[in-house]
Amino acid sequence: MIGAGGRSNRLSALFWRQPMLALAGLALPPVLWLVLIYIAALAVLFVAAFWSVDDFTGEIVRTWTVRNFTELAASPTYRTIALRTIGMAALVTLTDAVLAFPVAYYMARVAGRRLRLVLITLVVLPLWSSYLARVYAWRLILAHDGALNWGLRALGLPAAEIGYTNWAMWIVFSYIWLPFMIMPVYAALERIPPSFFEASQDLGARGGRTLRRVVLPLAMPGLIAGSIFTFSLTLGDYITPVLVGGPGSDFIGNVVYSNVGVANNIPFAAAYATVPLVLMGLYLWLARRLGAFEVL
Amino acid sequence: MNKKANMGERQMKTSVTKAVLAAALGAVLAPAGAFAAPAKADYPKEIGKGEGELNIVAWEGYAQDDWIKPFEQQSGCKVNRKYAGSSDEMVALMRSGGGGQYDLVSASGDATLRLIYGGDVQPIDVNLIPDYANFLDNLKSPPHNTVNGLHYGLSYEWGPNVLMWNADKITTPPDSWAAIYNDTHKGQITVPDNAIQIADAALYLMATKPELGIKDPYELTRAQLDAATKLLSDQRPLIKKYWALASDEIELFKNGDAIIGAAWPYQTNALRADNVNVMDTVPKEGATGWADSWMLASKSKHVMCAYQFMKYVSTHEVQAQQEIYFGETPANAKACDAMNALEAGSCSKYHLDAPASYFQQIHFWKTPLPDCGDGRKDCTSYGDWQKAWQKVKG
Numbered sequence: 141m142i143g144a145g146g147r148s149n150r151l152s153a154l155f156w157r158q159p160m161l162a163l164a165g166l167a168l169p170p171v172l173w174l175v176l177i178y179i180a181a182l183a184v185l186f187v188a189a190f191w192s193v194d195d196f197t198g199e200i201v202r203t204w205t206v207r208n209f210t211e212l213a214a215s216p217t218y219r220t221i222a223l224r225t226i227g228m229a230a231l232v233t234l235t236d237a238v239l240a241f242p243v244a245y246y247m248a249r250v251a252g253r254r255l256r257l258v259l260i261t262l263v264v265l266p267l268w269s270s271y272l273a274r275v276y277a278w279r280l281i282l283a284h285d286g287a288l289n290w291g292l293r294a295l296g297l298p299a300a301e302i303g304y305t306n307w308a309m310w311i312v313f314s315y316i317w318l319p320f321m322i323m324p325v326y327a328a329l330e331r332i333p334p335s336f337f338e339a340s341q342d343l344g345a346r347g348g349r350t351l352r353r354v355v356l357p358l359a360m361p362g363l364i365a366g367s368i369f370t371f372s373l374t375l376g377d378y379i380t381p382v383l384v385g386g387p388g389s390d391f392i393g394n395v396v397y398s399n400v401g402v403a404n405n406i407p408f409a410a411a412y413a414t415v416p417l418v419l420m421g422l423y424l425w426l427a428r429r430l431g432a433f434e435v436l
Numbered sequence: 437m438n439k440k441a442n443m444g445e446r447q448m449k450t451s452v453t454k455a456v457l458a459a460a461l462g463a464v465l466a467p468a469g470a471f472a473a474p475a476k477a478d479y480p481k482e483i484g485k486g487e488g489e490l491n492i493v494a495w496e497g498y499a500q501d502d503w504i505k506p507f508e509q510q511s512g513c514k515v516n517r518k519y520a521g522s523s524d525e526m527v528a529l530m531r532s533g534g535g536g537q538y539d540l541v542s543a544s545g546d547a548t549l550r551l552i553y554g555g556d557v558q559p560i561d562v563n564l565i566p567d568y569a570n571f572l573d574n575l576k577s578p579p580h581n582t583v584n585g586l587h588y589g590l591s592y593e594w595g596p597n598v599l600m601w602n603a604d605k606i607t608t609p610p611d612s613w614a615a616i617y618n619d620t621h622k623g624q625i626t627v628p629d630n631a632i633q634i635a636d637a638a639l640y641l642m643a644t645k646p647e648l649g650i651k652d653p654y655e656l657t658r659a660q661l662d663a664a665t666k667l668l669s670d671q672r673p674l675i676k677k678y679w680a681l682a683s684d685e686i687e688l689f690k691n692g693d694a695i696i697g698a699a700w701p702y703q704t705n706a707l708r709a710d711n712v713n714v715m716d717t718v719p720k721e722g723a724t725g726w727a728d729s730w731m732l733a734s735k736s737k738h739v740m741c742a743y744q745f746m747k748y749v750s751t752h753e754v755q756a757q758q759e760i761y762f763g764e765t766p767a768n769a770k771a772c773d774a775m776n777a778l779e780a781g782s783c784s785k786y787h788l789d790a791p792a793s794y795f796q797q798i799h800f801w802k803t804p805l806p807d808c809g810d811g812r813k814d815c816t817s818y819g820d821w822q823k824a825w826q827k828v829k830g
Binding site: 218220280286382398399405 | 524527550623629672673675676677678680684687688691692693819822826827829830
């Protein structure tokens with residue numbers, strides 16, 4: 141086997157004889173990348189969370205302290221903000237799931253090939269425009285003299301004062317992340333073989349029962365995969381709260397941002413940033429157990 | 437000194453891995469947290485020949501070709517401009533690469549003390565700047581750029597934080613900040629989303645609650661800070677939105693979401709140009725304000741060019757050009773004629789011809805520090821303000 145082929149042949153022969161070596165060679169670059177860029181960054185974040193800042197000099201004091209965490213736990217402000225962030229992420233996820241399911245179902249099972257293509261394009265199209273442009277557009281729609289109130293007034297209805305409130309945030313988040321829910325649900329629904337529907341019908345189940353007992357369980361991994369997107373994207377956002385939120389709309393991200401940028405208190409920001417980190421870890425673990433990664 | 441030596445000793449005793457880890461992390465975080473003592477004076481004898489180059493950090497609009505090109509021609513100093521979006525970015529840029537990458541920065545009053553106490557900037561010899569003599573009295577040695585009699589910054593342009601309202605909706609002109617603290621305009625008020633807003637509340641309390649004993653709205657004891665925070669918390673239900681960008685407030689007024697609030701003259705002008713009937717005033721309690729200063733990096737490699745630049749931008753012609761471009765007020769009191777020549781009536785529009793009493797009621801931004809500036813050390817820090825502001829916003 142080893143002969144005229146030269147170095148490359150000898151190398152491949154070596155890998156053939158030592159499969160573990162080949163695996164290591166293949167895995168090393170991405171593992172290194174992951175460790176250096178991702179794990180190391182997280183480690184720095186986590187370590188920094190146990191430091192503090194000297195009030196007078198602004199210098200980072202590198203002695204271990206849990207002060208940041210006790211302060212976070214004791215303060216009702218930060219608790220409210222964390223709960224608001226998590227609550228909004230959950231609400232947006234639920235809203236998107238409810239909105240996305242019929243759309244995805246129609247795309248996957250009812251629409252013809254051409255209409256399906258048109259619908260997929262329409263769902264994905266907003267992602268081509270800037271996130272900021274879309275948020276600003278909503279701001280104009282929901283403002284006091286905006287398109288919504290203009291329309292309501294034209295119909296003789298009272299004006300809705302939802303601009304710059306948590307309602308506005310809920311609407312904007314649900315709108316912006318909707319495509320991220322539709323696509324995985326669509327992928328999951330498309331995979332259900334038509335014979336399942338026939339079997340369900342043959343066994344006497346009507347539409348509602350088929351939906352509950354056959355479609356929904358099979359769509360679940362898609363819904364959970366979509367919820368990872370909508371939940372984590374909402375959880376980490378800090379721009380929409382600034383742009384469309386009112387007083388009392390700050391998210392965890394806003395607190396982190398102002399502590400890093402304005403107050404220069406990086407340890408405190410790091411401590412608060414571990415909250416969504418832990419939360420997302422738990423969420424992903426749960427999602428994996430429910431089989432969400434099989435449709436991704 | 438002693439403390440540092442002790443820390444070094446302790447660090448040696450820790451295990452090697454820990455030290456390596458700490459060093460690595462330190463390298464990552466050092467630029468954000470490096471603090472030293474204020475730099476000592478090292479004045480040049482005279483402004484000599486330029487080094488051919490000058491690197492500046494400035495607000496967008498602070499280094500326009502209109503006045504930079506002529507400077508480059510007459511001085512032979514090529515100006516490399518870096519625009520910053522926030523005071524924090526400015527501080528970070530001045531500290532980047534160990535300092536010395538940039539020579540000058542147009543820092544606002546909420547960043548100047550951080551740069552001074554961080555040792556990032558060095559004292560400037562104002563005797564080398566002829567136009568310094570023409571500066572407004574309260575901008576010659578303001579506490580936000582002058583420490584222990586040393587001028588770490590050269591005042592440039594400034595503006596008040598005014599009370600602005602929609603004159604179509606509010607027909608009686610308000611003359612007190614009370615208009616944004618009582619519920620007359622509930623749900624239609626907007627104020628900046630900035631911890632320094634606490635100073636506005638403190639200023640109002642200074643006039644309305646003298647028993648609190650607030651003397652300087654930027655030097656608050658814990659009790660005084662709590663009182664200001666209380667006032668702002670009570671204000672929160674009245675607020676439509678805390679604005680983060682000037683454009684946010686402009687939109688709030690344009691769309692009818694807000695009809696009164698704290699603003700800069702810039703917003704008033706922008707809204708009027710857009711046919712929104714807004715007015716502004718400095719209420720009877722006075723106002724806070726911002727003032728920008730040019731500051732010279734401690735490790736500047738182009739000191740001569742920097743002095744030539746500071747001398748040039750302090751002249752009334754350049755200050756007037758800057759003022760018209762940005763909508764603010766020069767520090768050079770002689771700029772009035774040049775301003776009116778560029779835009780008729782602009783001198784009084786921006787209050788440069790106002791009597792001294794006008795300037796005295798404006799309290800310029802400065803970074804709150806634990807050192808109260810009068811010997812007491814129990815004042816609240818900017819970190820405390822930041823947390824208090826977060827509590828207000830919820």
